[in-house]
Every structure is written in C-alpha cells, then in structure tokens.
Amino acid sequence: MISINIKNTRISLIKSVLLLSIILSFSCSKEAIIQEDPYKGGKEALGVKFTGAEPTPNAGTPGDEVTFNINGLEKYENKFEFLINETKAEVLSSTDSTVTIKVPEDASTGGTTLLLDGQSFFGPKFTIQGKVSVDPSFKAVNGTNGAIADIIATSTGYILVGTFTNFESQAPAIPVNRIVAMSNDGEFQTSLTTRLGADGPIQSINKLSSGKYMISGGFSSYNRIAGINGITRLNVNGSLDSTSVEVINPDPDRPSFGVDTVPTFNGGAIGNPPFSIVKSFVKDNKTIILGNFIYYLSYFYERSTRENKVIFGTKMPQLARLKENGELDSTYNFDPSIKGGYAGPNGPINDAFMQEDGKIVAVGAFSTVHGAQANNIVRLKNDGTVDNTFATGSGTDGPITSINYNATTGRILVAGNFRTFNGKSCNGVAMLNANGSVDDVFKFGQLAGGIPNYAAQLNNGKVLVSGDFNSYGGIIRQGFMILDQNGALSKGYNNTGAFQGRIIKMVQTTSSLGYPAVLLVGDFTKFDNKKVGNIVRVEIKP
Numbered sequence: 001m002i003s004i005n006i007k008n009t010r011i012s013l014i015k016s017v018l019l020l021s022i023i024l025s026f027s028c029s030k031e032a033i034i035q036e037d038p039y040k041g042g043k044e045a046l047g048v049k050f051t052g053a054e055p056t057p058n059a060g061t062p063g064d065e066v067t068f069n070i071n072g073l074e075k076y077e078n079k080f081e082f083l084i085n086e087t088k089a090e091v092l093s094s095t096d097s098t099v100t101i102k103v104p105e106d107a108s109t110g111g112t113t114l115l116l117d118g119q120s121f122f123g124p125k126f127t128i129q130g131k132v133s134v135d136p137s138f139k140a141v142n143g144t145n146g147a148i149a150d151i152i153a154t155s156t157g158y159i160l161v162g163t164f165t166n167f168e169s170q171a172p173a174i175p176v177n178r179i180v181a182m183s184n185d186g187e188f189q190t191s192l193t194t195r196l197g198a199d200g201p202i203q204s205i206n207k208l209s210s211g212k213y214m215i216s217g218g219f220s221s222y223n224r225i226a227g228i229n230g231i232t233r234l235n236v237n238g239s240l241d242s243t244s245v246e247v248i249n250p251d252p253d254r255p256s257f258g259v260d261t262v263p264t265f266n267g268g269a270i271g272n273p274p275f276s277i278v279k280s281f282v283k284d285n286k287t288i289i290l291g292n293f294i295y296y297l298s299y300f301y302e303r304s305t306r307e308n309k310v311i312f313g314t315k316m317p318q319l320a321r322l323k324e325n326g327e328l329d330s331t332y333n334f335d336p337s338i339k340g341g342y343a344g345p346n347g348p349i350n351d352a353f354m355q356e357d358g359k360i361v362a363v364g365a366f367s368t369v370h371g372a373q374a375n376n377i378v379r380l381k382n383d384g385t386v387d388n389t390f391a392t393g394s395g396t397d398g399p400i401t402s403i404n405y406n407a408t409t410g411r412i413l414v415a416g417n418f419r420t421f422n423g424k425s426c427n428g429v430a431m432l433n434a435n436g437s438v439d440d441v442f443k444f445g446q447l448a449g450g451i452p453n454y455a456a457q458l459n460n461g462k463v464l465v466s467g468d469f470n471s472y473g474g475i476i477r478q479g480f481m482i483l484d485q486n487g488a489l490s491k492g493y494n495n496t497g498a499f500q501g502r503i504i505k506m507v508q509t510t511s512s513l514g515y516p517a518v519l520l521v522g523d524f525t526k527f528d529n530k531k532v533g534n535i536v537r538v539e540i541k542p
Contacts, residue, residue, distance in 0.1 A: 047072040048116060050123040051097075055112075059127035060103050061495075065092060067100045068112065068123055076116055084126050085110025085497060086476045103128070106475045106489075109497035109528060125529065130495025132482065134528055135537040137512035140186030142168050143533020146178075147523035149203045149217070151505055156191065157183040158507075160521065161202035161215060164534070178202045179215070179238065185512065186537065192238030195223045203291070206282045211236045214265075214287055216277035225261060227309065229268025229297045230277040231289060231322075241265065245301040260306045262299070267326025269293035269316070279362075281354040285324045288332070290362055292348035296320050296328050317344035318366075319384060333384025345369045345378070350416075353405045358382045361390070361436075363400035363414060376400045377414065379436065390436040393422030404456035404506070410434045413463065415455040428452045429465055443487040445473040454503040454522075458540070461485045462493065464518070466503045480527070482540070493540070497529035511539045 053069040060066055073080070074096035082089045082101045085108050089101040099114070112123035146164035159181050165171060167180045168188045177197025181189040200219030207213055216231040222240045233241040241264045249258035269277055271293035278291035294317050300310040314328055321332035328334070334342055347366030354360050360380045369378045369386050375395025379387040398418035405412050412432040414421070421430040424438050429452050431442035442463070450468030457463050463483040470478050475489060479499035484490045501524020511517040517539045520527075527536045 046076070046116060046119065048076070048114065048121055050114075050121060052124075055124060055126060058124075059129050061129050062103050062105045062107060064103045065100055066103060066126070067098050069097065070099055070114065070121070070123065071097050073097075073099055080114055080116040083113040083115065084128070085478075086113070106494075108476060108478070108495055110476075110478075128495040131492045131541040132494070132496050133539050134530060134532075135511045135517055135539050138186045138537035140168060140182065140533070140535050140537075143535045144180075145533070147201075147504070148521035148534045149201065149504055150205050151507060151519070151521050152205050152207055153507070154181070154191075154207075157181060157187075157189060158519075159192070159205060159213070160535070161205045161217070162521075162534075163201040178217075178219070179205075181238075184509075186535070194234075194238040198222050201276065203276055203278050204280045206280060206287070208233075208282060209285070212241060213238070214280060214282055216280040216289060216291075218274070218276040222263070225263065227262045227299060229270050230275070230291075230293070231265070231268050231280065231287070232263045233265040247301055248303065248305045250305055257306055260301070260304075262301065265326040266301075267296065267298050267322045267328065269320065270295050270297055270313075271317075278349055279352045281352075281360065283354070283358050286321055286329055286332075288319075288321045288354075288360060290319055290349040290352050290360070293318065296322075298326060298328070316342060317346075318349050318364075319344045319362075319380075321384065331383065333380075343368075343370050345374070350400065351402045353403060355405075356407075359387060361403060361405070361412070363403045363416070365399035376416075376418070377403075377436075392432070392436040396421050396430075401453045402455065402504075406457040406459065408459040409457055409461060411439060411457050412436075413455040413457055415452045415465065415467070417451050428467075429455045431457070431463070441486055444483075445487060447472055448474075450479075456506050457485075458516075458518070459508060460516070460542070462490055462540075463487075464503075464506065466499060496527070498526055499528070500524060500526035501534075509537070511537065513539075515539045515541050 049071050051069040055066050055068045073094045077094055082091050087104050087107045089104050092100045092102055107128050109128045112126050114121040144164035145166040146162055148160050148162040150161050151158050161179045165177055167176045170176050170188050175196055179194050179197050181192045183189055198219035199221045201217045202215050203217035205213055205215050213234040220228055222228055222232055225240055235241050242261050243264045244259050245262055247260045251257050275293055276291050277289045281288045295313045296316040298312050303310040319333050321329040323329050345366040346368045349362045349364040352360055352362040363377045367375055372386055376399055377392050377395050379390035381387045396418035397420045400414050400416040403414045415429045421438055427444050429444040431439040433439050447469040449470035452465050452467035454466045466480045472481055482490045482493040502522050503520050504522035507519040509517050509519050517537055519537050521535045
C-alpha cells in the first residue's frame with residue numbers, strides 16, 4: 001500500500017508552477033531587452049594597441065627620433081596625434097606595427113599617449129634626458145614618513161627635523177622622533193642620543209656657538225621631560241639640556257618630591273591651534289622666535305610643585321626675543337606702556353630669514369605689524385621695530401608661503417597665493433632686490449592647475465620653483481621647474497617628470513660625481529615620477 005501526502009504534493013506543484021512562471025517571465029523580459037543594442041552609441045573598436053615593448057631608444061632629448069611599437073595604425077595614417085607627457089610630438093612615419101615621432105622641444109619625462117577618433121591609447125613612460133636628474137648615489141631611498149621642516153649641516157653630514165617618526169626604516173628598533181642625523185650621502189647616523197625625542201613637530205633648528213642646538217616648533221616635551229613650550233636647547237649629542245631645580249614639596253615624607261628635572265632653557269610660547277614657532281634665529285646668544293603664537297611663557301619653579309607649575313606669561317604675538325636662559329628680552333619688540341601687550345603682526349608668520357646684520361625679513365598672512373601697514377612682508381630692525389627703508393611698498397595681495405635669500409646674487413624670492421607685489425603683476429612668485437623693491441627683469445609667467453609655494457635662486461642665477469601647478473606659460477610642468485633669471489623656462493633644465501608635494505628647504509651641494517646639486521627636503525612623495533620620502537638629491541649639470 002502506497003501512502004501519498006496530498007498536502008506536500010500540492011505545495012510541490014505550486015512551487016513548480018511559480019518557477020515555470022518566473023522562467024517564462026525572465027525569457028520574455030530578456031527578449032524585450034535584447035531587441036535594443038546594449039552597445040549602441042559606443043566607440044567602434046579600432047584595433048590599435050601598444051605592444052608593451054620598449055621604444056627605440058627608450059630615452060632621448062628634444063629633436064631625437066623615437067620609434068614606438070604599436071599595432072593597427074596602418075589605416076589611420078595622418079589621423080592620430082602622439083603625446084609625450086601631454087605634449088604633442090611630430091609624427092614622422094607609421095606602419096601597422098610602429099610609429100616614429102620627433103621628441104618635442106618642451107617635452108618632459110612621463111607617459112606616452114596616442115589620440116585617435118576621440119579615444120586615448122596609453123603607452124610606456126619615456127625619459128627625457130637633460131641637465132636635471134635624481135642623483136642615484138644618494139642613499140636616502142625611503143626617506144622619512146613625515147615632513148622634513150628644516151635641515152642644517154654638521155661636520156659629518158646633516159641633522160633633519162620635522163614631523164616624521166621614521167627614517168630609512170630604522171624605527172621602531174631605533175626611535176626616530178622628529179629629529180635624526182644623516183651622512184652627506186643620506187645614510188642614517190647614530191651620532192645623536194635623542195631617545196624618545198619630541199612629542200610634536202620640530203619646525204626649526206639652529207646650531208649654537210657652544211656646539212649645542214636650539215630647536216623650536218609645536219612640541220611640549222622632549223624624551224618625556226615636560227615643561228617645554230615650543231622651544232628648547234639640546235646638548236651636542238641631541239639629548240635635552242636639563243637641570244635639577246628645587247620645588248615646593250607637598251609631601252615632606254618623600255624628600256625626592258622637592259626636586260624636579262626640567263629643561264635648562266626656561267622660556268617658550270603658546271597660542272591658539274595651530275600653534276607653532278615656525279622659525280628661530282640665534283645671534284649674540286639670544287634667540288628670536290617667529291610663528292603663530294600669542295604669549296611668551298616661563299615657569300616660576302620656586303612657587304611650583306612637580307605636578308603643578310606656576311606660569312608667567314606676556315602677550316607677544318608672533319614675535320619675541322629670548323635670552324640665553326630663556327628669559328624674555330624686553331629690549332626687543334616690547335613696549336611696557338602698551339596696555340595688553342605689544343601688537344606685533346596681526347596674523348601668522350609663515351617663513352623668514354635673517355640678514356648678516358641681524359635684521360629679519362618675515363612673510364606670512366598679516367596686514368599690519370605694530371599697527372602699521374605691512375601686507376604679508378616686513379623687515380624688522382635689531383630691536384624688533386619695523387624697518388621702513390625696506391621698499392616693499394604695498395606688499396602682496398595675498399599670503400606669502402615662503403621666502404629665500406641668496407647671498408651670492410643678492411636676490412630675494414617669495415612665493416605664495418598672491419597675484420601682485422607692490423601693484424605689479426607677478427602670479428605668485430616675485431624676485432626682489434636686497435632693498436625689497438621688485439626686480440623687473442624677472443617676469444613670472446602664467447600658471448595653470450594650482451599655485452606656487454616655494455621659490456629659490458641658485459648661485460648660478462637660475463630659479464627653482466615648486467607647487468601644485470601643472471603648466472607654466474602653456475607648457476606642461478608638473479609641480480617643479482627651473483627658470484632663467486628673466487623668468488623663462490631654462491632650456492635643457494626642465495626634463496624631469498611629475499613632482500608631488502611641497503619643498504620647504506633647499507641646500508646647494510654637489511653630487512657624488514662632483515656635479516652641482518641641490519638637496520631638497522619638505523613634504524613630498526614624488527620627484528621625476530619616482531617615489532621619494534620627503535628628501536631627494538638632484539643633480540643640476542652646467
């Protein structure tokens with residue numbers, strides 16, 4: 001006897017009917033969809049393709065003939081364009097498997113592209129040979145994992161400071177917290193005993209006559225010793241220059257609480273975020289600090305405990321001079337008769353340099369200094385007052401990011417987000433004479449795609465400019481270029497490819513082969529299409 005479950009059979013039948021209905025519905029829908037061409041309006045396949053083989057030769061100079069391997073061009077003769085790093089090249093001939101072009105005069109290193117019937121076909125990178133190239137012998141390959149803000153020379157190499165916590169992959173085995181020593185050729189050096197270093201960015205470093213170092217920035221402790229407000233002094237080996245002081249002991253049963261280890265340099269600054277002492281200069285054992293701060297600070301240790309420090313503050317916006325022990329120098333930028341403190345610049349200082357005579361030229365985003373008009377640039381006398389003989393006139397119509405002075409040429413270069421300097425058009429870069437007047441010989445051209453943020457003159461008179469732009473005077477220049485002293489692109493010196501980031505400082509030096517070179521540091525990840533870590537040495541051949 002066979003038993004049948006009527007209920008289950010009925011459910012199975014219903015499921016089968018539903019499944020058949022879905023299949024039929026899908027078939028009808030599919031038939032309706034494919035009645036129209038899903039590729040209607042798309043581009044016809046042209047059968048053109050780079051083979052992946054290297055061009056012949058794989059590098060060249062303007063005017064050279066180069067053959068690229070690309071299939072399918074025979075029927076498109078005279079109907080396509082060929083670009084090297086977005087610069088149009090003259091097509092000399094083509095076959096079904098090759099195209100021969102002439103390297104354009106203004107080409108720079110980068111990718112190749114074939115344009116045909118509104119479509120782009122991307123080919124291999126092509127290297128333009130010229131007088132500028134990355135020095136392959138420089139050993140800092142990975143560089144740092146954060147920005148390098150300053151660099152000074154030592155007897156064995158350089159000291160770098162910034163925001164980084166690693167250099168050439170030395171950390172965590174060896175702590176590298178915002179300060180590191182390297183050789184002339186970029187190798188990590190163990191000459192500094194910085195241990196845990198600074199807990200925040202170091203923006204500036206100066207070597208003192210004693211061999212010690214003064215560092216400044218936006219940090220509050222060094223090797224876990226607190227009581228620092230943006231500036232402190234280091235010993236020759238990079239350790240904190242510290243001392244023991246007597247403080248109030250709230251627990252007489254613990255005598256050790258009556259003594260504290262503190263920085264020997266008792267002075268600093270503080271302000272609203274982003275607080276930082278951007279630049280510092282040392283002259284006659286006194287330190288001038290500039291940046292984005294409001295108050296000068298120091299500690300009364302004799303009225304303090306180890307846990308709670310009594311602070312003395314004086315309003316000193318953006319500018320102050322400190323004595324050798326950190327005490328405020330009231331003979332500089334200070335007038336006790338002014339209620340509420342001295343006015344100083346009414347906006348942040350971004351950069352500055354000190355002249356041989358001790359005067360300081362500062363730039364930034366301010367419009368007055370001590371109440372007098374000073375649009376983003378000012379020169380300060382040795383007492384901190386404004387030097388009205390500096391002939392900058394109405395200054396700039398926007399903030400200045402960087403300033404550099406070349407003692408060999410006697411010229412000053414400023415760069416930033418401005419369009420005029422003392423009423424004269426300059427498109428973000430201006431060359432000044434030593435007295436602050438505009439050098440009318442230098443004519444900076446029109447940029448596209450961004451603004452310049454760094455400009456400096458080499459000893460040979462040529463001008464190095466970087467930023468986030470992608471063309472200059474209609475010619476492709478991707479963030480980095482070298483100009484003649486009149487502002488024109490320097491022939492043979494603009495062969496490098498894309499630059500990405502921001503240069504902060506440049507040191508003129510020589511390469512391992514003895515060629516003129518520059519050591520560039522800052523906050524950048526690419527130079528000449530090559531990955532770099534905020535530092536690179538670049539040969540600039542004569």
